[in-house]
Amino acid sequence: NAGVTQTPKFQVLKTGQSMTLQCAQDMNHNSMYWYRQDPGMGLRLIYYSASEGTTDKGEVPNGYNVSRLNKREFSLRLESAAPSQTSVYFCASTLGRGSLYNEQFFGPGTRLTVL
């Protein structure tokens, strides 16, 4: 099992460009999450999908959109990138419904720089 995979691993954008970060999990998990991690700020939730077909905003959703394409895949889109979106982005998944403790499994991250 690959667990949670993310592409790309690194990306440099210019202000105003758009891009989509891809995430896939092969653990048959119901819930998936997108976080950003910035120095001194910890992990902040951008969007999550409790189950296939549903998405909800997290703590810092502005400037982002998401798509739960199917049970395996959850993508994050930046429509018009801004320097404030320079960060490391992590996708995570958890069993969700049926899970007692919501233990999350993380991907390796995407390091995004917006110039």
Add this chain to the structure above:
Amino acid sequence: TQLLEQSPQFLSIQEGENLTVYCNSSSVFSSLQWYRQEPGEGPVLLVTVVTGGEVKKLKRLTFQFGDARKDSSLHITAAQTGDTGLYLCAGGNPGAGSYQLTFGKGTKLSVIP
């Protein structure tokens, strides 16, 4: 809004020393998890504690959940360079179909040989 405060924020120790990292909240959590994140990688789950007063051991790491389920600690005995990383605590309340975790900001541990 539930918050988890971790202390210290940074810790630099010599190999062989002992250390304790704390995770505190004013809120009750039904479970608390500890993750370790190595540079350039995603967080990896170390342990989940669910019962007030619970103690779990993972080799040289000892995790404790407070009696009131509002705080937790991680104690490392005889630290090794391989323990270097960012330690994150996360609290969960899987009610109402939320399945979200509240993360602390982390303790960055450096173990010097």
